[in-house]
Amino acid sequence: MKKMPTKTFFNLSKEKQSRLIAAAAEEFSRVSLNEASINNIIKKAEISRGSFYQYFEDKEDLYYYYLGLLKRDTQVMLLNSFKKADGDLFEGFKIFFPKILGLIMHKENSAFFKHLFLHMDYRTGTEVAPDTIKHCGSKKESKDRLREYINMEKLNLVEPEDFPILIKFMMSTLFGTVGEGFKEKKSQKEIISRFNKKLKWIEYGVKKDPSK
Template identity: 35%
Template structure:
């Protein structure tokens, strides 16, 4: 997380630094990014950067975490609109994510993020679902479980992790292949339909 000195900055200076970081992480993935480029674009000395952040990973994961908070709020809003329907909510959320990525000025930030996914990135994008207390608690409370073949919160938690894994894999595939919007949504919907109805025929149940 950023140091307190960053949060104490005037809003315009914080925005300038954040925009410079987004520009650099949109240009190249995290491991190739340069602090020199960030401070040059932000117009600050190198020493000032280290007063605000520990390193480039610190500012990168701050940006990612802030975006994840907004996405979590959006998914929660969709879930309420869909009266807790898990499948419809994920399909709408996936569509929202695709539209957002295609329209954002810094869409390459997310392209670089998803195409260079690792455990820490995934955990940040999911708001650290493995923590004892996490934003999934609110989401789980909104899900309509009447039609789900689960017995307790532990099973619901794992169902959500499966949905998230399918969602991330489809987003990665979308960025890697530059799929048309309809094709990406159809692929995702098809995979969720298998989760909804299962892949075994009745004779094997």
């Protein structure tokens, strides 16, 4: 179950909430989640350790709440991209990638996301994805909205579970490309070019047609 801040946190003044989130942003941008220090966060936020645990269960709770704040616009970005692509899955991802990469590599967010992508595990990979991606393949139709935006007739998929497998594979490719970009210190232009190349491989394959 996804954790959230307590009601006590939301009852704080906006100034106190902002101060704590700013302290978290600074610490999680300085080091990875595993290395982050609650002591540093509470010192910067000017709160006691006891107060911290009245607001959040642990540093992971705060971390994923902060991540949620940063990625809150990605859901709209994704669905609008597929709308613009008239339901073409690959063209939609091609439109979406520069948008999400711009958010990730924005100067105020890049240090945080660099640590996230260079230390990504299964949970962070799940949490950073737009909600529509996370619920793709869900048995609850209200949660799996992604199919509504994709022209399924253009895809050569056989089994019902093939679509969520494909989507998760493409998101894994997206995240992997971003991680490579951070590791190799590539520019946004270079990262986009590499992702588009991978998209082309997925869409058309890499094996040469012997008849040509």
